[in-house]
Amino acid sequence: MIDSDKLFEKHLKKWLDEHKGEYTADETEEMIPELYEKWVTTPSAETDGVTPEEYFARVTDPGVLVDEFVRTNRGDGNPCSLLLDRIAEVPECAPGLIKIIEENADPKTVIAAMDVLDESGAEQPLGYYAGLIVDENADEGVVEKAAEILKENAGAVRDALFAEIPKANNAKKQIIADILVETDRDDRTFELMKELFAAKENVPFIAGLLGKYGDERAAAFLYPALDDSNYLEFMEIRNAIEQLGGVVDDTYRDFTDDPYYKAIKHLK
Numbered sequence: 001m002i003d004s005d006k007l008f009e010k011h012l013k014k015w016l017d018e019h020k021g022e023y024t025a026d027e028t029e030e031m032i033p034e035l036y037e038k039w040v041t042t043p044s045a046e047t048d049g050v051t052p053e054e055y056f057a058r059v060t061d062p063g064v065l066v067d068e069f070v071r072t073n074r075g076d077g078n079p080c081s082l083l084l085d086r087i088a089e090v091p092e093c094a095p096g097l098i099k100i101i102e103e104n105a106d107p108k109t110v111i112a113a114m115d116v117l118d119e120s121g122a123e124q125p126l127g128y129y130a131g132l133i134v135d136e137n138a139d140e141g142v143v144e145k146a147a148e149i150l151k152e153n154a155g156a157v158r159d160a161l162f163a164e165i166p167k168a169n170n171a172k173k174q175i176i177a178d179i180l181v182e183t184d185r186d187d188r189t190f191e192l193m194k195e196l197f198a199a200k201e202n203v204p205f206i207a208g209l210l211g212k213y214g215d216e217r218a219a220a221f222l223y224p225a226l227d228d229s230n231y232l233e234f235m236e237i238r239n240a241i242e243q244l245g246g247v248v249d250d251t252y253r254d255f256t257d258d259p260y261y262k263a264i265k266h267l268k
Contacts, residue, residue, distance in 0.1 A: 066096035211240030
């Protein structure tokens with residue numbers, strides 16, 4: 001199967017040589033989308049006499065498309081854009097992509113499959129993702145992508161995430177909390193964030209989640225935390241309190257000797 005991206009690069013290079021000096025760099029850059037659109041809709045000998053779009057449209061077997069996706073993801077390679085577009089157009093490719101996500105050991109290919117599945121609008125294996133983010137052996141990039149997708153579907157996966165909390169350490173619980181604040185209020189979410197805030201790990205991040213979540217009950221433990229926080233923590237806790245409708249005076253504490261205060265003020 002052809003690599004449409006490489007063929008277009010070849011076409012573009014030829015076009016640039018033929019029109020050398022006629023356009024500025026900025027003008028040329030602005031023209032590229034138009035040049036690409038013309039190229040993909042023009043028959044070519046390199047695409048068996050049909051247009052590049054038609055070349056890929058002729059491939060209807062989802063197995064062939066998914067196999068080509070895996071093949072072109074190997075090493076430093078990447079699937080060409082027209083192949084990705086075609087996979088997104090064929091709903092029957094979804095099971096093959098999900099199988100890659102759940103069984104493939106190559107994080108690069110897994111993330112690419114997650115991206116294509118997401119862009120195609122196909123149903124995602126949300127339950128699998130919920131378990132993935134608490135898996136200590138899972139690739140960091142794959143976990144990050146799974147969390148991103150779960151945030152977009154937080155309501156649908158809420159109960160599955162709560163079920164994973166007993167298996168999670170604090171770092172994993174922070175990922176879960178970051179997802180859960182995207183959905184409706186739930187006492188279990190509040191209790192999770194309260195627990196994480198009390199653990200005093202990544203205080204600025206958890207304070208930010210509490211402010212975003214908007215449950216005024218958090219003020220009961222946010223205000224006391226102002227007294228023994230460093231400057232970085234203080235700023236995020238104060239922001240959270242203010243998001244909840246509270247007020248913290250600018251002169252509440254003197255941070256002159258705080259290393260974070262010195263570093264931030266020096267940057268300014």
